[in-house]
Amino acid sequence: MKFSTKNLSEKLIPWLVPIMLLVGWQLLSVVGIIPSRILPAPTQVFQAAIDLSSTGELMDHVSISLGRALIGFLIGGVIGFAFGLFNGIFRFAELFFDTSIQMLRNIPHLALIPLVILWFGIDETSKIFLVALGVMFPVYINTYHGIKSVDKGLIEMGKAYGLKGKALFFHVILPGAMSSILVGVRFSLGVMWLTLIVAETISAHSGIGYMAMNAREFMQMDVIVLSIVLYALFGKLSDVIAKLFERKLLRWNGS
Amino acid sequence: MKEKEPKFHIETKHIEKNYPGRSVLKDINLSIKKGEFVAIVGKSGCGKSTLLRLLAGLETPSKGQLIMDQRPLAELNSEARMMFQDGRLLPWKKVIDNVSLGLTKEGKARAKKALQLVGLEDRIADWPAKLSGGQKQRVALARALVHEPSLLLLDEPLGALDALTRLEMQALIEDLWQQKKFTAILVTHDVEEAVAIADRVIVIENGYISLNQSIDLPRPRQRTSTPFSMYLDQILDRIMGRTQQKKITLLRSYPNTTKV
Numbered sequence: 001m002k003f004s005t006k007n008l009s010e011k012l013i014p015w016l017v018p019i020m021l022l023v024g025w026q027l028l029s030v031v032g033i034i035p036s037r038i039l040p041a042p043t044q045v046f047q048a049a050i051d052l053s054s055t056g057e058l059m060d061h062v063s064i065s066l067g068r069a070l071i072g073f074l075i076g077g078v079i080g081f082a083f084g085l086f087n088g089i090f091r092f093a094e095l096f097f098d099t100s101i102q103m104l105r106n107i108p109h110l111a112l113i114p115l116v117i118l119w120f121g122i123d124e125t126s127k128i129f130l131v132a133l134g135v136m137f138p139v140y141i142n143t144y145h146g147i148k149s150v151d152k153g154l155i156e157m158g159k160a161y162g163l164k165g166k167a168l169f170f171h172v173i174l175p176g177a178m179s180s181i182l183v184g185v186r187f188s189l190g191v192m193w194l195t196l197i198v199a200e201t202i203s204a205h206s207g208i209g210y211m212a213m214n215a216r217e218f219m220q221m222d223v224i225v226l227s228i229v230l231y232a233l234f235g236k237l238s239d240v241i242a243k244l245f246e247r248k249l250l251r252w253n254g255s
Numbered sequence: 256m257k258e259k260e261p262k263f264h265i266e267t268k269h270i271e272k273n274y275p276g277r278s279v280l281k282d283i284n285l286s287i288k289k290g291e292f293v294a295i296v297g298k299s300g301c302g303k304s305t306l307l308r309l310l311a312g313l314e315t316p317s318k319g320q321l322i323m324d325q326r327p328l329a330e331l332n333s334e335a336r337m338m339f340q341d342g343r344l345l346p347w348k349k350v351i352d353n354v355s356l357g358l359t360k361e362g363k364a365r366a367k368k369a370l371q372l373v374g375l376e377d378r379i380a381d382w383p384a385k386l387s388g389g390q391k392q393r394v395a396l397a398r399a400l401v402h403e404p405s406l407l408l409l410d411e412p413l414g415a416l417d418a419l420t421r422l423e424m425q426a427l428i429e430d431l432w433q434q435k436k437f438t439a440i441l442v443t444h445d446v447e448e449a450v451a452i453a454d455r456v457i458v459i460e461n462g463y464i465s466l467n468q469s470i471d472l473p474r475p476r477q478r479t480s481t482p483f484s485m486y487l488d489q490i491l492d493r494i495m496g497r498t499q500q501k502k503i504t505l506l507r508s509y510p511n512t513t514k515v
Binding site: 153154156157158159160161162163167171172175176178250251252253 | 313333337339345347356357382384
């Protein structure tokens with residue numbers, strides 16, 4: 001009994017600070033200490049969300065942004081993962097590619113925005129390209145290092161027990177690299193949102209970032225704040241999903 | 256004992272192993288009969304583990320030839336299974352999946368039987384992280400035995416265990432060896448362990464075999480018996496380069512000096 005109340009309070013405590021902030025923000029807005037043209041009250045933001053949802057506009061922007069994030073993440077993640085695997089496993093691939101990738105990695109991908117706009121315009125391609133580019137490197141680095149740092153003793157054991165090729169990879173090397181790979185995935189989810197926000201804010205005609213920039217022109221403070229809140233929620237959501245994967249794939253590591 | 260059987264299970268002929276800048280094994284000649292239990296002892300760094308890795312086919316000799324069942328051993332020794340000092344269980348596989356590693360689907364049943372042999376059938380669904388050191392080594396032993404190898408290579412498998420667990424494991428290994436009749440080669444730095452379970456103790460020194468001593472004692476062996484301590488003394492003397500006189504005083508003042 002005691003145990004379950006402890007569990008419940010452990011689940012609630014992390015939400016105390018956000019709730020208190022919201023309540024405080026609402027109170028300060030109501031008494032007028034925070035003027036609504038600086039920052040709208042939480043209830044106003046909520047109202048904006050309801051209004052925009054009723055027209056279907058909000059769903060459109062959200063689904064477009066989510067789609068871009070997901071496609072970009074998949075493309076970049078798969079490319080980074082594949083290069084990480086090959087360079088981690090095959091010495092020749094490492095010699096051939098690693099130096100080039102390390103050089104490219106150090107260019108801030110957001111610096112390419114002007115170039116990307118000239119190449120792809122402000123359509124979907126440019127956003128997906130930027131997200132994929134940003135996501136690729138953290139996944140690459142962590143996959144590569146994960147594979148490189150698999151316990152050599154375990155690989156030798158696997159070989160001594162007759163594992164080779166595919167079996168050795170799936171039973172020993174990949175699981176050994178998994179925790180590092182998931183760190184890369186988690187990190188790249190952050191990069192994914194960041195890239196998308198910047199790209200959509202600078203140049204777009206749809207998506208959450210566009211919604212915020214559009215609202216700025218009409219001084220719709222509530223919509224701007226709503227966009228920011230949406231990004232925060234999606235960021236938290238992707239973190240929760242990443243944690244779920246970690247818990248599932250790294251069960252052996254816990255306790 | 257087995258004079259009528261002239262064939263050797265495994266032979267090393269003028270084996271040498273060099274690494275850049277140092278030579279570890281020089282001219283190792285060894286013939287081991289089928290079903291024999293051989294212990295290899297020596298100071299750390301003498302090359303005893305290297306010899307075992309050569310026999311497993313994990314490394315190739317710089318010179319000389321390894322003969323397994325009358326055939327030269329060219330690559331990985333498929334007849335042999337190795338047990339490592341650190342167990343090397345895959346932490347991401349449950350006990351049963353560690354044991355059935357490299358087996359086909361029906362391997363699960365065999366793995367279960369192997370775990371019964373080592374007395375761990377109730378831990379099949381546990382992660383290795385939840386086991387004690389001795390239990391991990393039992394799982395590693397089950398994993399080696401499930402393949403029914405004709406040659407079991409033991410690379411200081413008990414080195415990291417506490418004294419009581421070690422005694423238990425020695426008895427278990429001896430017992431399973433008598434049941435399964437495989438050839439066993441045990442590398443150890445514990446001379447008492449070697450004398451207690453091996454048919455023959457081999458001392459490696461400076462890359463050469465400096466002693467090749469059969470242990471003619473009935474099993475199970477009484478570690479406190481006089482012939483036992485005589486074998487022990489003789490081998491320790493060889494390793495430590497002690498004279499007879501010195502040894503007696505040494506053993507009197509440090510009665511527990513069995514580890515080298």
